[in-house]
Amino acid sequence: MARVTVQFDVLKDGSKKEIQCDKVLVAVGRRAFADGVGAQNVGIEVDERGRVRVNEHLQTKVPNIFAIGDVIQGPMLAHKAEDEGVAVAEFIATGYGHVNYETVPWIIYTWPEVAGVGMNEEEAKKKWNRIRSWHISVHGQWSS
16 A cells, blocks of 8 residues: 655644655535625624524524524534424424434545444443443445
8 A cells, every 4th residue: 555645734833744644534624604695784693713603493693583504503514404404494383493413413425434423432421421332334335
């Protein structure tokens, strides 16, 4: 297997570094993109990272305006946004809507793919102290 040389700048001190690797995973940052929609013009607050601030019902400071998905705090996942949209519709219709973020699946499209849902083992131990866990390798046979 060919080795890869990675050169990078350390943001903390501006120094330049170089490392040798067998494999490299390159990930770029994502950010909320709500610029230009006029949110502040109608009284909607955004945080220091440009994300729309919402309450537990996904309402902004303007009671009849809701925000979901990539423009609010949390992971930028289509499954999360979909569940938030359903919760908002339920809240508007019934006065109650909820997203259980522990049941929202996530995936990283790398090779091999990495996916999960729910708590990790460490989070479960913190919550319940004594747990049982199993590790299963599926080797991609469930991938579509």
